Amino acid sequence: MKSSFKDIINSNNIVLVDFFATWCGPCQALMPILKEVKDELGDAVKIVKIDIDKNHELAVKYQVRSVPTMTLFVDGVPKWRQSGVLQKKDILHVIEVHGGLTV
DSSP states (O other), X not given: OHHHHHHHHHHSSEEEEEEEOTTOHHHHHHHHHHHHHHHHXXXXXXXXXXXXXXXXXXXXXXXXXXXXXXXXXXXXXXXXXXXXXXXXXXXXXXXXXXXXXXX
């Protein structure tokens, strides 16, 4: 998965990665929020979900210590990261500020 992850974060200008676990309650709460973000922004942002239990090496590489952890990549470079559940308006603000996208 490592090489394809690198391809994914470099494939779009703005990629929001959600490191999650299936057993994590807050991760489940974040799912519909991310869907709303995707519905609003469409193809302007790629949202990728990474299960830390299935992709342990990636979780270690990106130092994911708690879930959910979101990381915003712009042109393949991590520009923002936060653990916990954020509301839609907050995620949109992060994308606008760090991704240079007008929301």
